[in-house]
Amino acid sequence: MFEIPKWKIGLVxxxxxxxxxxxLPNAFPGQxxxxxxxxxxxxxxxxxxxxxxxxxxGKKIAFDNVRIDDDxxxxxxxxxxxxxxxxxxxxxxxxxxxxTIALDTASTVxxxxxxxxxxxxxxxxxxRGGIHFLMQVDQQAARDKLDEGYxxxxxxxxxxxxxxxxxxxxxxxxxxxxLTTREDRERAYTELTEQLPDLIVTRRDxxxxxxxxxxxxxxxxxxxxxxxxxxITTLRNRINELGVAEPIIQQQxxxxxxxxxxxxxxxxxxxxxxxxxxxxxxxxxxxxVNAVEIAQTGRVPPxxxxxxxxxxxxxxxxREIIATGDQLTGATSMLDTESGTPAVxxxxxxxxxxxxxxxxxxxxxxxxxxxxxxxxxxxxxxxGKEVRTSRETKEIISVAxxxxxxxxxxxxxxxxxxxxxxxxxxxxxxxxLAVPIDIIxxxxxxxxxxxxxxxxxxxxxxxxxxLIALFVMVYYRLVGVVTxxxxxxxxxLLTAVLSFLGATLTMPGIAGIVxxxxxxxxxxxxxxxxxxxxxxxxxxxxxxxxxxxEKAWGTILDANLTTMFAALAMFAFxxxxxxxxxxxxxxxxxxxMFSAVVVTNVIMAAIYNRQRKVAAISV
Amino acid sequence: MEIFNPNAxxxxxxxxxxxxxxxxxLMIASVALLATRGLNLALDFTGGTLIEATSVEALDSExxxxxxxxxxxxxxxVQSIGGSREIAIRVPPLAGENANNAKAQAQVVDxxxxxxxxxxxxxxxxxxxxxxxxxxxxxxxxxxxxxxxxLLTIMLYVAMRFEWRFGFSAMAGQIHDVIITLGxxxxxxxxFDLTVLAAVLTVAGYSINDKVVVFDRVREIFRSARxxxxxxxxxxxINNTLSRxxxxxxxxxxxxxxxxxLGGPVVENFALTSxxxxxxxxxxxxxxxxxxxxxMGVSKADLKQIRPEDPALAARP
Numbered sequence: 001m002f003e004i005p006k007w008k009i010g011l012v013x014x015x016x017x018x019x020x021x022x023x024l025p026n027a028f029p030g031q032x033x034x035x036x037x038x039x040x041x042x043x044x045x046x047x048x049x050x051x052x053x054x055x056x057x058g059k060k061i062a063f064d065n066v067r068i069d070d071d072x073x074x075x076x077x078x079x080x081x082x083x084x085x086x087x088x089x090x091x092x093x094x095x096x097x098x099x100t101i102a103l104d105t106a107s108t109v110x111x112x113x114x115x116x117x118x119x120x121x122x123x124x125x126x127x128r129g130g131i132h133f134l135m136q137v138d139q140q141a142a143r144d145k146l147d148e149g150y151x152x153x154x155x156x157x158x159x160x161x162x163x164x165x166x167x168x169x170x171x172x173x174x175x176x177x178x179l180t181t182r183e184d185r186e187r188a189y190t191e192l193t194e195q196l197p198d199l200i201v202t203r204r205d206x207x208x209x210x211x212x213x214x215x216x217x218x219x220x221x222x223x224x225x226x227x228x229x230x231x232i233t234t235l236r237n238r239i240n241e242l243g244v245a246e247p248i249i250q251q252q253x254x255x256x257x258x259x260x261x262x263x264x265x266x267x268x269x270x271x272x273x274x275x276x277x278x279x280x281x282x283x284x285x286x287x288x289v290n291a292v293e294i295a296q297t298g299r300v301p302p303x304x305x306x307x308x309x310x311x312x313x314x315x316x317x318x319r320e321i322i323a324t325g326d327q328l329t330g331a332t333s334m335l336d337t338e339s340g341t342p343a344v345x346x347x348x349x350x351x352x353x354x355x356x357x358x359x360x361x362x363x364x365x366x367x368x369x370x371x372x373x374x375x376x377x378x379x380x381x382x383x384g385k386e387v388r389t390s391r392e393t394k395e396i397i398s399v400a401x402x403x404x405x406x407x408x409x410x411x412x413x414x415x416x417x418x419x420x421x422x423x424x425x426x427x428x429x430x431x432x433l434a435v436p437i438d439i440i441x442x443x444x445x446x447x448x449x450x451x452x453x454x455x456x457x458x459x460x461x462x463x464x465x466x467l468i469a470l471f472v473m474v475y476y477r478l479v480g481v482v483t484x485x486x487x488x489x490x491x492x493l494l495t496a497v498l499s500f501l502g503a504t505l506t507m508p509g510i511a512g513i514v515x516x517x518x519x520x521x522x523x524x525x526x527x528x529x530x531x532x533x534x535x536x537x538x539x540x541x542x543x544x545x546x547x548x549x550e551k552a553w554g555t556i557l558d559a560n561l562t563t564m565f566a567a568l569a570m571f572a573f574x575x576x577x578x579x580x581x582x583x584x585x586x587x588x589x590x591x592x593m594f595s596a597v598v599v600t601n602v603i604m605a606a607i608y609n610r611q612r613k614v615a616a617i618s619v
Numbered sequence: 620m621e622i623f624n625p626n627a628x629x630x631x632x633x634x635x636x637x638x639x640x641x642x643x644x645l646m647i648a649s650v651a652l653l654a655t656r657g658l659n660l661a662l663d664f665t666g667g668t669l670i671e672a673t674s675v676e677a678l679d680s681e682x683x684x685x686x687x688x689x690x691x692x693x694x695x696x697v698q699s700i701g702g703s704r705e706i707a708i709r710v711p712p713l714a715g716e717n718a719n720n721a722k723a724q725a726q727v728v729d730x731x732x733x734x735x736x737x738x739x740x741x742x743x744x745x746x747x748x749x750x751x752x753x754x755x756x757x758x759x760x761x762x763x764x765x766x767x768x769x770l771l772t773i774m775l776y777v778a779m780r781f782e783w784r785f786g787f788s789a790m791a792g793q794i795h796d797v798i799i800t801l802g803x804x805x806x807x808x809x810x811f812d813l814t815v816l817a818a819v820l821t822v823a824g825y826s827i828n829d830k831v832v833v834f835d836r837v838r839e840i841f842r843s844a845r846x847x848x849x850x851x852x853x854x855x856x857i858n859n860t861l862s863r864x865x866x867x868x869x870x871x872x873x874x875x876x877x878x879x880x881l882g883g884p885v886v887e888n889f890a891l892t893s894x895x896x897x898x899x900x901x902x903x904x905x906x907x908x909x910x911x912x913x914x915m916g917v918s919k920a921d922l923k924q925i926r927p928e929d930p931a932l933a934a935r936p
Binding site: 271440449 | 621622625748750751761764769773776813814823859866867869870872878881886889
């Protein structure tokens with residue numbers, strides 16, 4: 001008999017079921033869709049739905065259905081063309097100020113499949129078209145900004161403590177603080193270590209009046225991380241402006257950011273929006289007037305401005321600015337030590353701190369507003385010429401009462417939740433001037449090229465696999481047929497694993513799959529050739545079968561492991577497309593080893609266990 | 620069905636002087652090619668800009684070239700691809716005062732587009748790529764590290780699984796395969812980009828795969844056949860695995876040829892490189908690695924004394 005342990009049969013059955021379930025979502029292609037979400041105080045409701053439907057009917061644009069869930073309106077279309085036409089029409093009708101109108105691909109995967117986390121493979125930009133940017137964050141500028149902040153801090157501290165000084169200078173790796181006497185140096189040393197714990201302060205031996213300070217490496221590292229994080233947040237906010245569905249914004253290495261915008265075709269527009277500048281202003285609230293009334297009548301006092309909050313409430317603020325975003329050096333969310341409520345701790349530079357001190361001294365108990373201003377450069381074609389303008393959006397992100405006199409470091413309290421605090425801190429940082437970003441890699445793939453690539457890739461995969469299947473079946477007969485079944489299980493498993501891992505399918509990835517199919521057969525060829533040899537050597541059919549699997553296994557393992565080393569190296573040192581190839585190759589080697597050895601073994605056992613006496617193996 | 624006579628005993632090893640001479644010649648020729656012509660490094664490694672554009676009207680490469688030259692571009696190439704309506708424009712990274720200006724480098728795509736538009740040449744950008752010079756340098760460095768890493772880990776693995784002479788021979792074979800594949804890329808001046816690098820690494824992995832299968836059999840025959848000398852043993856191992864070597868080669872080629880003919884330009888060079896590399900790898904497992912084994916004096920005694928009982932072998936299912 002050719003016995004197979006029960007657990008092996010169970011394992012194969014379980015994995016085939018898993019593979020089928022998780023490969024299944026790929027059978028449901030995405031549908032062109034438009035997603036509309038509301039900005040600043042607008043709502044997504046039936047009224048909007050009516051307006052959208054009316055607009056599309058007026059323009060005779062066909063759509064499949066409309067649905068509102070999670071405050072988002074989703075429109076589905078049968079064709080790409082009507083999706084694009086509808087986008088243009090809706091942008092015209094609704095405007096991009098109040099709503100974000102994004103092109104999207106709506107999933108058609110049944111809900112029970114989504115519930116078990118079944119999802120189709122993501123297509124890479126080379127298969128769907130879009131723009132890829134690799135951006136480098138200017139670390140030198142980040143370091144300059146950090147150092148300047150500390151120099152300001154040093155001056156402010158020396159002045160506040162009334163310690164006479166000759167000056168603070170920046171050196172290659174830190175600062176030199178020159179004082180006037182030995183006693184002053186001692187005082188400065190004590191105050192510095194106490195007030196600026198992020199600095200490592202040492203007394204210069206050769207002199208009696210000089211202190212040297214270096215920023216702690218962990219503080220520098222943290223500042224670098226914060227810089228990247230801040231830039232990513234800013235970029236994410238701006239990409240939302242572009243109305244891109246499924247953008248990818250990721251950190252790569254210590255100083256780089258990858259941005260992928262599927263479906264976007266105009267890199268110039270993307271670049272201008274990503275390059276926009278944003279800033280913050282701290283202003284006093286004019287609480288002597290009624291803001292709602294002013295919003296209705298439009299009669300704003302000459303020394304004030306009318307600005308709306310994110311929620312759409314009007315607030316009247318003074319024209320005079322207390323501090324601006326470029327004076328902001330940091331913002332972190334925290335729990336207020338006194339009240340235990342969520343708060344945001346803000347740090348301003350020396351100049352901003354002084355202004356804040358002066359202002360708060362006179363205004364305890366009165367409200368102060370944080371105004372967020374974003375300038376997005378726009379390029380319009382007027383009479384065939386490019387006209388560059390910029391669009392400014394202004395909104396209030398928080399209003400809070402001043403509870404005491406403070407200088408460069410203060411807290412905004414009275415927030416509802418820790419999440420709100422985190423968001424505000426992020427916004428404050430995102431709004432403050434980010435360190436400059438340089439685009440060091442840009443790839444644009446047109447949508448037609450993407451469609452062409454995927455079609456060609458699938459065709460090559462299909463025909464390659466079919467040829468191999470035919471050849472193997474003719475050459476190895478029944479063992480060949482079983483091999484083909486194993487190969488199909490392999491493809492199913494590979495699809496399932498790649499979908500489950502959320503891997504992105506790229507053109508080189510497809511090449512990787514085709515290649516693993518070719519190589520996967522190797523394991524079966526090794527087994528089949530072994531069986532033939534054993535039969536020739538005069539062994540009984542079943543003994544030959546068993547020996548074939550046993551003896552071939554070691555060779556199969558050795559051979560696959562070595563190719564895996566190559567795939568691992570590609571994953572570790574490669575980037576972008578090469579990584580995609582490495583992932584599919586690696587996953588393919590694992591699934592093919594399993595299907596070639598275990599799956600076919602179980603099938604062979606199932607076939608030959610039914611026969612009482614096996615006369616010959618069909619190989 | 621059987622294509623090969625299973626009892627064939629082709630005297631591969633008696634041709635070893637000739638086959639080694641051919642291998643050495645090919646390696647020297649490849650190194651010479653790499654030294655003189657070098658690799659046609661693609662944008663991924665050199666940095667620069669590539670634009671593929673189509674137009675509804677026929678595009679005159681000469682006119683495009685003239686327009687760009689007048690627009691102040693240097694060292695660029697314009698090439699017709701896929702008929703008269705499609706062109707590829709390559710612009711090298713900016714040199715001189717703009718060499719370190721990341722913004723200027725990134726704007727080349729826009730500048731090319733506007734220069735062409737001003738001359739009345741209206742094109743649709745099918746694909747454009749810009750790679751900054753520092754990214755190119757890093758990719759080059761990472762590529763070299765990846766190749767070296769693959770060669771070393773594989774040699775270590777084979778040395779551990781077999782014996783150092785097998786490890787050395789396998790690595791020599793792998794270097795042989797990679798160098799000749801690179802020589803071929805240089806000969807045809809194929810554009811060497813990231814996917815072609817991936818193909819070279821795959822060739823390295825596959826090549827060792829093939830050698831392992833043959834070595835496995837050499838070891839087995841050394842252990843079981845007591846009366847056979849090393850030359851006969853190796854010859855028998857090659858003959859025994861010949862059918863598998865060729866059948867697997869055929870199936871891999873079926874996959875690669877369908878990629879080459881149907882996969883389109885993105886994977887064309889990948890497929891071609893793999894086809895050549897895998898063919899060389901298959902041949903070298905027979906004609907290059909085994910003679911080296913013999914010359915290094917591999918004998919039954921080595922395998923038997925060092926590993927009379929291989930625990931890994933015993934543990935196999």
